[in-house]
Amino acid sequence: RKxxxxxxxxxxxxxxxxxxxxxxxxxxxxxxxxxxxxxxRKEPKLLMSxxxxxxxxxxxxAQLNRASQYISLLIRDSKLSDSATYLCVVATDSWGKLQFxxxxxxxxxx
Amino acid sequence: xxxxxxxxxxxxxxxxxxxTLQCAQDMNHNSMYWYRQDPGMGLRLxxxxxxxxxxxxxxxxxxxxxSRLNKREFSLRLESAAPSQTSVYFCxxxxxxxxxxxxxxxxxxxxxx
Numbered sequence: 001r002k003x004x005x006x007x008x009x010x011x012x013x014x015x016x017x018x019x020x021x022x023x024x025x026x027x028x029x030x031x032x033x034x035x036x037x038x039x040x041r042k043e044p045k046l047l048m049s050x051x052x053x054x055x056x057x058x059x060x061x062a063q064l065n066r067a068s069q070y071i072s073l074l075i076r077d078s079k080l081s082d083s084a085t086y087l088c089v090v091a092t093d094s095w096g097k098l099q100f101x102x103x104x105x106x107x108x109x110x
Numbered sequence: 111x112x113x114x115x116x117x118x119x120x121x122x123x124x125x126x127x128x129x130t131l132q133c134a135q136d137m138n139h140n141s142m143y144w145y146r147q148d149p150g151m152g153l154r155l156x157x158x159x160x161x162x163x164x165x166x167x168x169x170x171x172x173x174x175x176x177s178r179l180n181k182r183e184f185s186l187r188l189e190s191a192a193p194s195q196t197s198v199y200f201c202x203x204x205x206x207x208x209x210x211x212x213x214x215x216x217x218x219x220x221x222x223x
Contacts, residue, residue, distance in 0.1 A: 008150065034211075043200060043214035044153070087152065097168075098212055100145070102152035 003027055004090050006101035013078045013108050020074040021104045023088030032091035033064055033071050037084045038103065044087055047073075078108045112136055116201050116215035123191040123222045131186040131218050133201030141204045142184035143168075143212065144176060146197040153200065159184055191222045 006023045013019040025033075033050035048055065050062040050071050061074040075082055088101035114135045123129055135142065140161045145153040155168030157176040165176050173195060175187045184203075188195060201215040 002152075004152070041198075041217075043216050045214070046211045049211075097155065097158060098143075099155075100153035102150055 002101075003092070003099045004088055004101040006088050006104045008102060009105040009107075011104065011106045013075075013082075013106060015078060015080060015108055015110055017078050018074065018076050019078060019106060020072060021086070021106075022070050022072045023101050023104075024068075024070045025088075025090045025099075026069070027090070027092050027099075028066075028069060030069075030090045030092050033062075034089040034091075034098075035060075035062055035071075035073050036087040036089050036100075038087055039084050044100075047086065075106070078106075080108050080110065082106060083108045114201055114203055114213050114215040116199075116218050118218060119216065120219050121221070123188075123220065125192060125222060127191050128187065128189050129191065130188075131199055131201070131220075132183070133185065133215055134183045135201075135203040135213070136182065137203060137213065138181070139203035139205050139213075140181070142178065143202045143204075144174075144184070144186045145200045145202065146170065146195075147200060147217075148197050156186065156199075191220075193222045196220060196222045 035047040036044040037047045038044040048057045054063045059076045063072045085103040085105045087103045090099045117132045143158045144156040159165045159178040162181045199218045202212040204212040
């Protein structure tokens with residue numbers, strides 16, 4: 001079983017709609033959680049960290065459910081520029097070694 | 111501010127050839143990493159270096175060696191390339207002291223024929 005699992009998608013989303021997807025992790029001792037964004041053939045970049053109480057950054061909302069060991073990302077009012085692959089990332093060591101999911105592809109259509 | 115710089119960006123090798131991927135960061139980060147990314151697999155950690163002078167194996171270290179030359183530079187060497195090492199390689203760095211944002215280089219697209 002992979003340590004971090006994601007639905008690969010693609011999630012086809014009309015412009016202006018809301019899309020949400022989850023990521024599950026297997027290590028209950030995981031300490032920190034992130035969503036990264038990766039555009040086609042480019043390097044991953046941090047989208048947002050995920051905090052226990054949940055957090056928002058503009059149109060993006062991240063949630064953490066430690067009991068069920070998943071995190072979620074919700075994108076409101078989707079823009080064409082939101083089309084990308086979203087990588088779920090979990091840190092299992094105190095010094096920050098990161099485990100990446102395979103990514104969820106989101107395609108926003110006009 | 112260049113961030114994380116990887117060279118080369120593209121490379122084609124013949125089976126059995128060797129090469130070194132170079133990575134340098136100018137953010138004074140202590141931790142550096144090498145990942146490979148294959149379709150449907152996500153990024154998998156090859157080796158990491160928590161600080162200058164230390165290196166440790168990640169999830170998929172076989173066939174690779176690394177050198178943390180100094181605080182800025184972390185190189186990845188393929189001694190005898192195999193077609194299974196065809197992949198996109200990313201170098202990354204982050205601050206030490208707890209999970210923090212990792213900054214990535216632009217990647218090296220390696221094909222072994």
